[in-house]
Structures are given as structure tokens and as C-alpha cells.
Amino acid sequence: MNKNRMTWIVGVIILVSMSSGCLWAPELDRVRRDLQGQLPGVHFKKEFAITLGPLSLGLARSVTRFVPDAREASTYLKEIRRVKLAVYKVDDLPRQSKVAVPIQLQKLLEKRDWELAAKINEHSERVWVLYKEKNDVVREIYVVVLSRDELIMVRVEGRIDRLLAKVVQNHVDITNDDGIEFHVDT
């Protein structure tokens, strides 16, 4: 295969892959707007938002496979089908005690497959953890964390069970005397 043709093929692969990944996540932005409506005076400044589909993740997997320090990430990416991630900087978060579950999350919970795993509503932090199950398997996980400094939203679709199995194998010590503990090698 000549060099020119190879360059074209690689270029097309990269273009197609990148086209399935968007540098925005409108669904997550609706959650941000809902929180904005509930918390008058708060300011959210977008720092980062991205949606990665199967093609972008496939490309990322291919790249990480050849980077020695990122090979572990490659095995995790194999189990992920889609990722939506958004991070906002938070200013002037009011000290109000009650923040209702954002409407977008409430709508999901009204559907049959979605469940609430945890809700935290403390002075300076709100967390909602939702998951979608199908045939008794976790297929999606949706986490929203609102703290005084940041709003972080992430929705991951895929074989969450297998993904977490790999994370557990690599980073969780379940026989620890202090109960279930995570450890991350640095």
C-alpha cells in the first residue's frame, strides 16, 4: 500500500471517529439549567463537556492499547459504549438546604428501568446516583455531583457490570480489615 493512500485511510478513520464525539453534551446542560432554576444567584461556567460514542471510544481504545501506561484504560474502554461528561465551575452557590432532584433525572426515574441508588443533600454538596438496569444487569450509570466549587455530571452507557468488575479486580481490596476499600496505584 503506498504512503499516500495509507495517509488518506488514517485521515478518514480519524475524521469518522471524531465525528461521533461532540464537544458538548446538551442533555447534561438541561440538568445544569434545571439546577440554575432551583438555585437563584448561582453561576455555572462551563469548563468541559464531551459526548463520546462507539467510534470515538474505539479510537481511544486503539490509541491506549499502544501506550504502555494507558493499557489498563484500554481494557476499561472496551466495556463502554457511550460517555457524556460535563464539568462546570460553580460560583455563588446559595446555602439553601433543599434542592429537588433535577427534572431530567426525575423523568428518568419515572421510567421502568431507572433506579435511584443514592442521594446526598448536605450543606455544601448534592449528589444523585442513578442506574439503569436491564435483565438484572446495570447498563447505564448517571452521576450528578454539585459542590460549592464544581458541578460534575457523567452518564456512562455500556457493560457497567464488566467495567466495574475490572475496576474491582485492579483497585478494590475487599478483604481489607476496614471493609471495602479502594486503592489506586500511583
Next chain:
Amino acid sequence: MKTFRGVITCAVLSLAMLALVAPDAAAAPKDDYKKLPGYVDFEGMNIFGDLESTVEVFLKGPLLSMAVEAVRHDDPEVAEMLAGLKLVRVHVFDLVGDLGRDLIEKSDRLSKELEKMGWEMAVRVRERDEHVHIYILPGKGNNIDGLVVMVVDDDDEAVFVNIVGTIDPTQIGRLGHGLHIDALDDVDWKSKYRDKRRSKRERDRDDR
């Protein structure tokens, strides 16, 4: 108890990170666990009223299955115990003003309700600042069908836990240890349950 919120959060995230489910398990209706004998309907009994909990945790179905598969290799006994669980539910409240006194009254009321429904008191601590009640629902054989833990730490927070499913009472301490529920971890369940069963046998013999 001061770090309870942190450890509960850690436990939830830990369980959420635990792995692999039984792929052939049949899908159950969303609220199936409510029909189980060990389920305590805190809302229906109006225990919390309008109180907003600071932490709510609902571990059931696939999340518990994930935990089972994750620990099966390293700790099959704990895996077997978790496999019998249908629901782990936790509510944590920050205590401000007279809320502590209010929740102590409510936990006393719930204790009476549970006793009427056949639950047995396993632990009761009534100190100046801390009230602890632990109730178990006897099931078939030596197992129990449910567990309720109520802790009101007057200076800090209140915690209500309901664990539903088939539980080996001698393993409750390990369950509490794994889930970071100190009130369960601190009790010598083996001797407590042995004493309880012995006194029950004696009562049955006297009745005969």
C-alpha cells in the same frame, strides 16, 4: 458516628463499583422487595414525615448482584450472605434543634410497631446522648428475614437502616463491617444469637 456519612457514601460508591451480575437472572418488578416480610415501610408508617434526609441509599437488584460476584472469589462466605439480600436502605439525618428528641420518640414508636409485627429486639442502648435500637425478624430455620437499625446520636446525626432478605445472624457483624455500619459491627452476634435461641428454646419448653 461523625464519619458515618462519609463511610456510607464510600460504601455506596464501593458497592456501585463492585462487579459482574448473574446474566440469567430474571427481571423483577421495580418494587418487588416491598412485599418481602423484612421490608419496613418507613414512609407508610410516617416515621420521617416531612423530614429531608441528608443521605439516602437504596442498594438492591443488580447493584447487590454486582457485589456478590465481586466478592465471591475472595470471600465466598460474604458473597453467600450478600446473595440472600434483596435491599439495603439507609437514611441519615442531620440533627438540628429538637430534631434529635423528635427522632428518639419516632424510633421508640417504630420499635413498638416492629414488636407488634413479630420483630425481636436484638440491641437497645439508651444513653444520654445516644439511642440505639437493632431489631431482627426471625425467618425460617436459623436465618432472619430482616434487620432494622436505628441510631440517634443526639449531638450529631440519626441513622435508620433496613436490610431485607435472608440473613445468617452469625454473619451480621461481617455485613456491618463490609457496609461500614458501626452499630452492627460492634455487636458479638454469634453469642447474642446463641443466647437468644437458647432462651427461646427454654421458653418453648416451659410453654409445653
